[in-house]
Amino acid sequence: GESVGLHLPTLSVQEGDNSIINCAYSNSASDYFIWYKQESGKGPQFIIDIRSNMDKRQGQRVTVLLNKTVKHLSLQIAATQPGDSAVYFCAENMQGGSYIPTFGRGTSLIVHP
């Protein structure tokens, strides 16, 4: 399948700052996007998702933005905390596809106290 890429492999921020993690996707037919968080020694954990009929979705301290025109996805984390330190993956799916989501390689978020 087509690959999903991340712009920055590592992002360092200070506690309390807002973090933005970016993701570019190349399959214009993708219509479902998910962000996962993977803490050290653990499996990926769902954070937030968005379908292609939306361009913004908010959760608790997190917001996902979808720009279908430029095939770009971003995860914004407000008031970043040390517990947010992890690797963040975006994943794309295509409705009616083969149920094989495509994952980006991940961005490591490091939060300095």
Added chain:
Amino acid sequence: EAQVTQNPRYLITVTGKKLTVTCSQNMNHEYMSWYRQDPGLGLRQIYYSMNVEVTDKGDVPEGYKVSRKEKRNFPLILESPSPNQTSLYFCASSLMTGRQEKLFFGSGTQLSVL
């Protein structure tokens, strides 16, 4: 508690010695899948299953087998492991609602093949 359980957590074996990694979910999910995670390569899908007795190859199926005899279990079988299968493995499951849904992942199995 809703969860995906993998066993073992760590496994060291030798080339050619058959092994099985078990995966079980208690959420009544139809969809289950296996991934391997390697540095610099991210998560790559090995096999997936959309229901009992229905399995399909993912992106990197060579050297692996799976079975889905029961809805809750989806074991990963390495008939003759080789060193290039040393990796971190994750099992995942999700609902199937007619469209894609989020995945629930297990805690991972770190496999080393000597």
